[in-house]
Amino acid sequence: MPKLDKISFAYPEQELFRNFSMDIPERAISCILGPSGCGKTTLLYLISRILNPSSGEISGFPEHSFSYIFQETRILPWRTVYQNIAFPLLDKMHPDMVREKTQKFIQLVELSDYQDQYPSRLSGGMKQRIAIARAFAFPSKTILMDEAFQGLDLGLKNKVFEIFLRSWREEPRTVIFVTHDLDEALYLGNYIQVLPQSPISSATGFELKGEPALTRKISEAIQTEVRGLIEK
Amino acid sequence: MKLSFSKNSWFGLAGVLLLILIWEISARAVGSRNILPCPGFTFKTLLGLISEALFYKSLFITLLRGLLGFVLAFIFSLIIGIPSGLNKKVESFFSPFLVTIRSTPVISIILLAIIWLRVENVPVFIGFLTMFPILTTSLSAGIKEVDRGLLEMSKIYRVKTWRLFSDIYIPSLFPFLFSGLLTAVGFGWRAVIIGEVLSQPKYGIGSMMQDAQSYLLVAELISWTLVAVLIGYIFEKSISLIEKRIIVWK
Numbered sequence: 001m002p003k004l005d006k007i008s009f010a011y012p013e014q015e016l017f018r019n020f021s022m023d024i025p026e027r028a029i030s031c032i033l034g035p036s037g038c039g040k041t042t043l044l045y046l047i048s049r050i051l052n053p054s055s056g057e058i059s060g061f062p063e064h065s066f067s068y069i070f071q072e073t074r075i076l077p078w079r080t081v082y083q084n085i086a087f088p089l090l091d092k093m094h095p096d097m098v099r100e101k102t103q104k105f106i107q108l109v110e111l112s113d114y115q116d117q118y119p120s121r122l123s124g125g126m127k128q129r130i131a132i133a134r135a136f137a138f139p140s141k142t143i144l145m146d147e148a149f150q151g152l153d154l155g156l157k158n159k160v161f162e163i164f165l166r167s168w169r170e171e172p173r174t175v176i177f178v179t180h181d182l183d184e185a186l187y188l189g190n191y192i193q194v195l196p197q198s199p200i201s202s203a204t205g206f207e208l209k210g211e212p213a214l215t216r217k218i219s220e221a222i223q224t225e226v227r228g229l230i231e232k
Numbered sequence: 233m234k235l236s237f238s239k240n241s242w243f244g245l246a247g248v249l250l251l252i253l254i255w256e257i258s259a260r261a262v263g264s265r266n267i268l269p270c271p272g273f274t275f276k277t278l279l280g281l282i283s284e285a286l287f288y289k290s291l292f293i294t295l296l297r298g299l300l301g302f303v304l305a306f307i308f309s310l311i312i313g314i315p316s317g318l319n320k321k322v323e324s325f326f327s328p329f330l331v332t333i334r335s336t337p338v339i340s341i342i343l344l345a346i347i348w349l350r351v352e353n354v355p356v357f358i359g360f361l362t363m364f365p366i367l368t369t370s371l372s373a374g375i376k377e378v379d380r381g382l383l384e385m386s387k388i389y390r391v392k393t394w395r396l397f398s399d400i401y402i403p404s405l406f407p408f409l410f411s412g413l414l415t416a417v418g419f420g421w422r423a424v425i426i427g428e429v430l431s432q433p434k435y436g437i438g439s440m441m442q443d444a445q446s447y448l449l450v451a452e453l454i455s456w457t458l459v460a461v462l463i464g465y466i467f468e469k470s471i472s473l474i475e476k477r478i479i480v481w482k
Contacts, residue, residue: 048388064390074385078403078481087399088389118481138389 001026002142002174007056009039009046015199016042019056022193022203026060029168029175031185032203033230034195040178043195044068044144047176061142067135067173069148073127075119075134082106082115085133092139105133108167125156129163136167145177149184161187182226194229204229269451278455286435291459294355294437298424301359302417308360309367316368317375330365338362338423342430355427355436362423363416370412374405410475417467425460 002024009017016039024030034040045051047058048066075084086102093101106115109129119127128148135143149157165188168175179185185192186208193203206222252271259270269277281287316323341361345354382400391399428438437456444452 050384050388066388068385068388070381070385072381074379074381076382076399076403078479079399088386088391091392091395092390120481134389 002060003058004047005057005059007046007053007058009042009051009053010199011042017046017053018199018201020200020202021056022205024060024174024176025191026174027172028190029177029188030191030193031189032176032178032193032195033182033185033226034178034180034200035197035230036180037198038195039198039200040180040195041146044146044176044178047142048144061174065139065141067138067140067143069128069131069135069143069145071147071150073119073124073131075127075130077119080116080118081111081122081130084119084130085137088134088138101137101139102133104170105137105167108136108170109133109163123156125152125160128152128160132160132164132167136171136173140173142174142176145175145179147179148177149179149181157184164188182223182230186223186226192226194226196229266448266450269454274451274454274458277449277451278458281452281455286440290435290437290440291463293433293435294424294428295463297352297355297428297436298359298421301356301424302363302420304356304360305363305367305416305420308364309371313368313371314375317372323372326368330368333361334365338426339430342427345427346431351431352433354431355424355433355438358427359420359424363420366416366419367412370408370415371405374408375401377408378404406475406479410471410479413471414468417471418464421460421464421467 004020004022004024006019006021007017008019032040032043042051046053047061048068049058049063076087079087082102085105086098089098089101106112109132111126111129111133114122114126119130122130131148149160152160161184177185177188189208192206192208194206195203206226208222255268255271259268262268265273312326316326338358342354342358345357349357378401382404383396386396386400425436425438425441428436429442430438432439432442437460441453441456444450444456
């Protein structure tokens with residue numbers, strides 16, 4: 001099982017993690033909740049090895065095998081929808097395979113009609129769907145998401161959630177989704193980890209049973225408890 | 233900067249007609265061909281000029297000088313502008329050169345170039361020195377403006393380094409490159425002609441202008457000016473057109 005084992009990390013101006021350990025369940029959606037500035041994004045950078053912890057170990061994540069869905073969509077304005085999804089695949093697999101993967105996820109995120117359009121002509125929700133398709137089409141074991149649904153209005157958000165879950169069920173991966181929005185976490189997660197203010201040495205974990213989806217009923221008790229932790 | 237034949241073009245045409253009208257009235261008021269010839273006579277002189285082989289030779293040579301200056305400026309701006317955009321130290325190293333070139337009066341450069349170089353090459357040199365800093369600055373600005381987020385995304389997805397250039401740096405450079413080209417070519421073209429007027433090579437639009445001026449052939453001088461303006465205009469429109477063809481994603 002992928003895990004963080006007693007990791008420590010600090011920026012010159014702020015200590016973020018001190019002997020922090022956490023298990024990440026495989027092929028499940030783990031939501032990481034925490035106040036802004038507590039080090040959630042840094043946690044993703046540590047997991048994807050953009051940054052290295054000063055001590056401790058991160059294991060169980062196959063190297064070079066991450067997809068990332070950012071808050072800002074980070075799609076190339078000068079490439080079409082199709083080309084954006086194919087972009088990370090091009091130097092990694094046979095052209096036929098690239099076509100197959102790209103087509104599959106373009107359909108799943110419902111952008112087939114727009115595949116030859118440039119992003120400037122699409123809405124924010126559609127751009128985020130390009131980023132989702134790009135993440136799933138890429139042959140990664142882990143998908144890291146950083147406040148990926150921030151800035152979408154509620155109607156759009158539900159649509160994008162639904163599309164995300166559909167893609168995930170099609171090809172389940174280990175998803176680590178960082179957010180400060182409790183509702184997003186309750187909607188999407190199989191697991192929720194609540195981080196305290198930094199320096200962080202432990203997180204409080206919750207398992208959400210049943211279908212990981214918009215439809216699931218979440219017990220009042222969990223909701224109240226998580227809310228209490230966040231507000232602390 | 234857009235080329236369109238919409239309603240606005242008619243207003244442009246009206247402006248040109250008004251200009252010609254003012255010219256005609258002024259010419260009549262002055263009443264001397266040797267000071268201000270009327271539009272009709274100037275136009276006849278222009279037709280006379282373009283029926284001579286000398287016209288094409290002068291035009292061709294000036295264009296060639298401009299092109300040569302441009303190609304040199306472009307190559308050097310790539311060599312210096314792109315590394316300057318990527319690295320602050322490189323930028324600091326080259327910045328005194330660029331500042332010096334940009335703030336030296338063109339006339340000083342021309343006077344020195346006449347002493348240092350063969351007269352045929354002076355206009356090329358002047359064109360080069362005019363276009364080079366403009367192109368360099370826009371290229372390095374373009375490189376600096378590259379979206380860090382896109383580079384980081386590519387790194388996470390393990391995209392090969394050469395593809396960062398072809399898929400991220402170069403496309404994001406285009407808008408800067410074209411705005412630089414537009415300015416550089418506009419200034420460069422005029423600078424080449426100034427260089428010719430002052431250095432007096434045997435052929436060239438500037439040389440023809442200088443000749444016309446010394447013999448008080450004002451109609452001829454204005455005709456050459458019109459030719460220079462027309463060519464500058466063609467350059468500008470061609471660059472905008474190519475830009476529209478390349479930057480299709482906006």
